[in-house]
Amino acid sequence: MRIGVGVGSFGGGDGGVDSQVEQTIIAEADGFHSAWFTHIRGADSLISVALAGQATSSIELVTGVIPVYSREPLLMAQQALTVNAVCNGRLTLGIGLAHPESVPRTWNHSYERPGRFMYEYLSILQPLLNDQTVEFAGDMISTSASLELAGIEPPSVLLAALAPKMLRMAAELADGTLLWVTGPKTIRTHIAPRLAEAAKASGRPRSRIVAALPICVTDEPVRARQRVENGFSRYGQLVNYRRVLDIEGVDGPQNVAIVGNEAEVEVQLRNLAEAGATDYFAAFVTLARDDGESIPRTRDLLKSLIGKL
Numbered sequence: 001m002r003i004g005v006g007v008g009s010f011g012g013g014d015g016g017v018d019s020q021v022e023q024t025i026i027a028e029a030d031g032f033h034s035a036w037f038t039h040i041r042g043a044d045s046l047i048s049v050a051l052a053g054q055a056t057s058s059i060e061l062v063t064g065v066i067p068v069y070s071r072e073p074l075l076m077a078q079q080a081l082t083v084n085a086v087c088n089g090r091l092t093l094g095i096g097l098a099h100p101e102s103v104p105r106t107w108n109h110s111y112e113r114p115g116r117f118m119y120e121y122l123s124i125l126q127p128l129l130n131d132q133t134v135e136f137a138g139d140m141i142s143t144s145a146s147l148e149l150a151g152i153e154p155p156s157v158l159l160a161a162l163a164p165k166m167l168r169m170a171a172e173l174a175d176g177t178l179l180w181v182t183g184p185k186t187i188r189t190h191i192a193p194r195l196a197e198a199a200k201a202s203g204r205p206r207s208r209i210v211a212a213l214p215i216c217v218t219d220e221p222v223r224a225r226q227r228v229e230n231g232f233s234r235y236g237q238l239v240n241y242r243r244v245l246d247i248e249g250v251d252g253p254q255n256v257a258i259v260g261n262e263a264e265v266e267v268q269l270r271n272l273a274e275a276g277a278t279d280y281f282a283a284f285v286t287l288a289r290d291d292g293e294s295i296p297r298t299r300d301l302l303k304s305l306i307g308k309l
Contacts, residue, residue, distance in 0.1 A: 004034030053087020096160025176208030
């Protein structure tokens with residue numbers, strides 16, 4: 001299992017672009033496989049990736065995740081190809097549908113038939129990424145478009161896929177799924193089998209399963225889980241995440257966070273890998289705002305496990 005780290009606020013920084021670039025440089029020097037750029041209310045992740053790509057040379061740069069309702073597929077393809085050229089082919093484009101609670105009020109867009117919307121979106125996006133002219137008339141999206149960006153390697157695409165229809169698309173039309181607050185039981189019983197079945201049926205390679213989870217190496221696990229509950233409880237209230245938390249059989253994100261001392265955390269990470277996760281993305285959690293010990297201790301353990309999970 002490959003190990004990546006969040007940058008910006010999930011990396012322990014202030015979320016600013018300069019901090020993201022600096023953390024990516026450090027992550028590459030530390031040997032991590034990837035850096036994960038969240039895309040919520042802060043900096044545009046593709047712009048941050050472009051800047052970090054200029055300052056690094058080998059680390060994979062992942063957006064996690066850009067809501068597809070926020071930009072139509074031609075713009076997404078144009079931006080992604082430009083960024084991938086700048087960072088020498090190291091962009092992995094993580095995209096998703098976001099949530100029925102947020103899409104109508106944030107982007108003034110209907111959340112009706114989200115699976116169909118994503119299918120049509122990918123039917124336009126993927127050909128554009130691969131230097132093809134698109135003539136597509138769908139139920140929800142239509143376009144006649146092409147790009148003059150020949151010779152640029154298309155980025156890998158990951159979907160934030162949790163439901164069965166989305167998981168099938170992640171295997172058939174993309175390179176896998178990028179998960180959040182999804183535990184090992186759910187990966188083993190719900191995520192991995194569906195991806196494997198769809199990939200086999202379509203003749204595609206094995207899908208990536210990227211599991212992003214809060215993490216804290218600590219001798220105070222109860223306190224750490226309380227911090228996760230305080231900081232991430234809203235995810236347990238969103239219907240898409242509520243489904244996978246219910247499959248896991250837990251109350252909230254605090255119950256799937258990776259928490260404990262070095263030995264305990266290593267066991268939890270190995271369990272994640274055995275469940276089928278191909279990648280782990282670390283979202284660092286501290287015991288307090290001024291806690292200067294938790295993140296270095298957690299990073300040290302993760303560095304020691306690179307190539308061993």
